[in-house]
Amino acid sequence: MNKTALITGTTSGIGQATARTLAENGFNLILNGRRLERLEDQAKELCKEFGIKTYLMHVDVRDSDAVESYIRNLPKEWKSIDVLVNNAGLAAGLQNIENGSIDHWNRMIDTNIKGLLFVSKVMIPILKESKGHIVNIGSIAGKEVYPNGNVYCGTKHMVDALNKALRRELAESGVKVSSVNPGAVETEFSVVRLDGDSEKAAAVYDGFENLVAQDIADAIWFVLSRPRHVNINELIIMPTAQPVAGQVIRNKGL
Ligand code: NDP
Numbered sequence: 001m002n003k004t005a006l007i008t009g010t011t012s013g014i015g016q017a018t019a020r021t022l023a024e025n026g027f028n029l030i031l032n033g034r035r036l037e038r039l040e041d042q043a044k045e046l047c048k049e050f051g052i053k054t055y056l057m058h059v060d061v062r063d064s065d066a067v068e069s070y071i072r073n074l075p076k077e078w079k080s081i082d083v084l085v086n087n088a089g090l091a092a093g094l095q096n097i098e099n100g101s102i103d104h105w106n107r108m109i110d111t112n113i114k115g116l117l118f119v120s121k122v123m124i125p126i127l128k129e130s131k132g133h134i135v136n137i138g139s140i141a142g143k144e145v146y147p148n149g150n151v152y153c154g155t156k157h158m159v160d161a162l163n164k165a166l167r168r169e170l171a172e173s174g175v176k177v178s179s180v181n182p183g184a185v186e187t188e189f190s191v192v193r194l195d196g197d198s199e200k201a202a203a204v205y206d207g208f209e210n211l212v213a214q215d216i217a218d219a220i221w222f223v224l225s226r227p228r229h230v231n232i233n234e235l236i237i238m239p240t241a242q243p244v245a246g247q248v249i250r251n252k253g254l
């Protein structure tokens with residue numbers, strides 16, 4: 001029987017590539033995001049190409065009531081889920097705290113921390129049943145901080161803490177808990193962070209070879225495909241040209 005995964009934030013970037021990789025590996029998928037048309041197109045494409053089943057979770061992960069009601073009311077054939085990938089997230093703004101936007105801070109805290117908590121809370125009983133696996137998408141920003149990254153880095157440090165907390169709390173249940181923590185991946189991430197300025201966003205990736213979403217999807221598949229007795233606690237994956245958060249070696253052929 002096919003396994004089932006719920007991936008948050010599949011309409012773009014890392015989540016989209018991960019959905020495709022899991023579909024290639026025979027997973028039925030619950031696809032999540034706020035952009036309905038993208039979800040519908042993605043579902044059609046993956047079903048046609050890989051012969052899997054999909055179910056749409058057109059829910060904003062910041063809405064705790066909607067998340068709870070959606071997951072509790074899943075149809076019978078979707079009630080058994082083996083994998084949760086907590087991927088939906090964003091950076092908003094790149095300013096120091098003195099000049100930072102409270103709206104940006106709220107969006108990051110509500111999505112990256114509270115959204116992950118809301119989805120995980122309702123999914124835990126389901127994953128205990130399946131002895132499933134949670135993969136949390138953290139960041140190098142959850143391991144280090146850089147100037148003007150302040151609140152985003154804080155939210156990803158929280159993801160790092162929640163990843164460890166979940167692993168300890170779920171140890172006796174057989175649910176595996178892992179995190180994948182990337183450096184710079186060219187997705188819609190920088191366009192979102194820079195409030196839609198696509199020129200400035202493209203410049204973030206100038207002069208070096210950034211990661212692409214498929215690099216991270218491959219790592220997530222590596223984590224998920226280990227034998228039952230092996231858990232990858234965490235992975236940090238960086239472009240060769242990015243030795244630490246907030247530093248990139250440009251124009252050196254890297
Ligand atoms: P993208 O902007 O390309 O994708 C973000 C995804 O999250 C979209 O599908 C978006 O869908 C979804 N999303 C955002 N907010 C919500 C919400 N409130 N409810 C439901 N879905 C939501 O960025 P990435 O693929 O790069 O980012 C994915 C994850 O990877 C994030 O957690 C990010 O922090 C992390 N990351 C990214 C790195 C990078 O350099 N790109 C590096 C390290 C970590 P929609 O807008 O349709 O809701």
Ligand code: 8X3
Pocket residue numbers: 138139140141149182183184185245246
């Ligand atoms: C995104 C990677 O280095 O921009 O999480 O913070 S970074």
